[in-house]
Amino acid sequence: NAIIRLFNVTKHYGGKPALHNVSLDIEPGEFVFISGPSGAGKSTLLKVLYLAETLSDGQILIDGMNLSRISPARLPFLRRRFGMVFQDFKLIPTLNVFDNVALALEVAGKNPSFIRKKVRHVLRITGMEKKAHMLPPTLSGGEQQRVAVARAVAGDPDIILADEPTGSLDQASARRVLEILLAYHKKGGTILVASHHLQQLQTVVTGRSIVLEKGRLISATRLEPYAI
Ligand code: ADP
Numbered sequence: 733n734a735i736i737r738l739f740n741v742t743k744h745y746g747g748k749p750a751l752h753n754v755s756l757d758i759e760p761g762e763f764v765f766i767s768g769p770s771g772a773g774k775s776t777l778l779k780v781l782y783l784a785e786t787l788s789d790g791q792i793l794i795d796g797m798n799l800s801r802i803s804p805a806r807l808p809f810l811r812r813r814f815g816m817v818f819q820d821f822k823l824i825p826t827l828n829v830f831d832n833v834a835l836a837l838e839v840a841g842k843n844p845s846f847i848r849k850k851v852r853h854v855l856r857i858t859g860m861e862k863k864a865h866m867l868p869p870t871l872s873g874g875e876q877q878r879v880a881v882a883r884a885v886a887g888d889p890d891i892i893l894a895d896e897p898t899g900s901l902d903q904a905s906a907r908r909v910l911e912i913l914l915a916y917h918k919k920g921g922t923i924l925v926a927s928h929h930l931q932q933l934q935t936v937v938t939g940r941s942i943v944l945e946k947g948r949l950i951s952a953t954r955l956e957p958y959a960i
């Protein structure tokens with residue numbers, strides 16, 4: 733009953749391997765940390781999952797659906813099962829906080845009253861409701877990332893993929909962002925977090941740590957949280 737299955741996933745950019753024969757099963761509700769040095773393939777692993785990059789070889793199944801056989805018409809529905817968080821937030825600078833979070837729900841065709849309620853809710857749980865009318869460039873990095881996390885969870889995704897989500901944040905902000913991700917995880921969400929500074933992350937949760945090195949999965953271990 734894995735929600736994500738990778739079979740011998742290989743990705744080359746030109747001739748250069750970024751992922752090599754990566755096989756991995758992820759159970760629903762798992763918290764998975766992906767670590768490894770810069771260039772190890774962490775971002776590429778997340779990108780092939782949310783279909784930002786195609787595979788060179790191997791297969792990925794999401795709930796048994798083979799990503800390489802998904803019809804273009806079903807792609808948007810599959811993508812909506814993923815919430816994305818990036819190191820550089822990727823908020824739209826000219827839209828206020830509320831509209832940044834609302835946008836994906838509008839594109840998904842949700843009705844306006846649902847969207848209003850949902851956006852208010854996720855801004856409340858991320859502590860950003862008072863800044864709903866601010867533009868992202870006027871916010872701190874930590875605040876922008878909380879908006880990005882609000883946006884990621886607003887669509888009720890099954891899976892959150894976070895690429896260095898705390899990489900540009902100070903410790904207090906990083907902790908706050910992790911706590912929000914953790915709350916989502918406690919409600920049953922599956923989370924993959926890629927980071928080259930794992931220490932900070934692994935203090936918060938029971939999960940699995942996988943390590944990539946030069947595109948290969950070199951270890952996978954269970955983590956128990958130590959006190960924070
Ligand atoms: P990490 O996230 O662990 O830093 P990446 O997945 O970003 O690693 O990169 C893995 C390897 O693939 C690196 O050697 C990187 O330079 C290369 N790479 C990543 N994206 C591209 C791309 N779009 N074109 C060419 N090479 C890329």
Ligand code: ADP
Pocket residue numbers: 771775776895
């Ligand atoms: P990350 O590790 O988070 O992907 P990078 O700075 O490595 O951040 O990459 C930034 C962007 O450049 C990404 O879209 C990545 O795919 C692309 N990229 C990374 N390495 C290369 C490369 N060697 N050639 C071309 N594009 C690359």
